[in-house]
Amino acid sequence: MNGERLWAALVSTLVLGAVAWPAVHGRDSFPLSTYPMFSKPKSATAEVYHVVAHSTERRHRPVPPALVGTDEIMQAFQTIKIAIRSGESDPLCAEIAARVARRPEYVDIDRLEVRIDTFDTVGYFSGDRRPQASEVFAVCSVPRGDAR
């Protein structure tokens, strides 16, 4: 086998072996993955880690990912989840509140809650949008200086 054939065989074996390895090893990582998305069965309820903005006009609404500090929905979810699990809900709440205070479309927001809400996922789309259970981990006021 000449050098070029050896190189082709080596690269092919290593790349295919590496890509397949997590299926044996069982641990998801990057770029080697078990591709777990959509594979683990979900129940009909969803625990959602999110930040809810409370409005003085009763237009309470979830805080979007951009205000959590990322443009990715899933990254926002993980950021909140990690903050809750590592006991950092309060500083996260304060950071988001500072961003909310700078956005004119959130002028009606006076406080934020970092929370886990549990929803009936299928019922949600039939109109039942109330959480079945809730846990609040941090509450913070939106700083409103002279600008308000």
Next chain:
Amino acid sequence: MIDPAPAVRLAWLRVVIGAYALVYTLVRLPAWFGVLRYRPTQFHPVGPITLLDQPWPDAVVVGLVFATVALGVAFCLGWRFRWTGPGFAAAFMILLSYRNSWGMIFHTENLMVFHVLVLGLGRSADAVSLDARVRRTGDEPEVHWRYGWPIRLMCAVTVLVYLLAGIAKLKHAGLAWVTSDALLNFVAYDNVRKLELGAGHAWLGGFLLTYDELFPPLAALSLGIELGAPLALLHPRIARVWVILIWSFHVGVLLVMYIFFHYPLLGFAFLPFFAIEEAVDRMRAWIAARRSASVRVA
């Protein structure tokens, strides 16, 4: 045995997939720099980043981003490819791994990283490159198996990734993934989570949830497409059918879950299954015909 392939096919794959990876690197600049704002407690290193105990200083991240862009340009141009090919592949993988080391792994990026890696380790710049211009002897590079194996490997990696996704479903849920409400619950869960995170969701997904009988057949179809992926390696015609099916699967995921698997949805993931140089030739002929037509009109 690996079929021989023309050097230009592998070269155009380098140009097109390399350009896609480069544009992706540029478009995602806010994401690469966004990690500088994350809390250290969010740092959960994955892949090559597991060698680190703590996040890099900001200057290293910025340097990595600029190095990746510079190497990406060289990769696309085929300039000193012996070094810049593997260099871009490594830098791209490290950059994306670093970005994925903050609590969330984006499975939309794996296949692109593998394709760039294979292109970087093959002789992908023997044509359509600055290196080829410098070395030009008057003879076009030949058709050879050395240009065929990286293409075949990219196809094999593509089908393997989908096969693994199918196996993961069977491993975690067995056939209940098809026969139970698994898919329905996924669609509902994903859309609720998006709405409750203040983001856009898939309207169609929410609408279809009222027709729960639709989901087991859809689950069976998607699992069948994933598990049947290796068939695409048997014959080019089977490959074309599979590519259409898997692309349609991604369109479905976009419509019902609002998840944009950009690399396959935009078609780049499946280019190794096609004779891309023929498309380039047809495009050149079409441009030449339009030019000559406009000259005649003038």
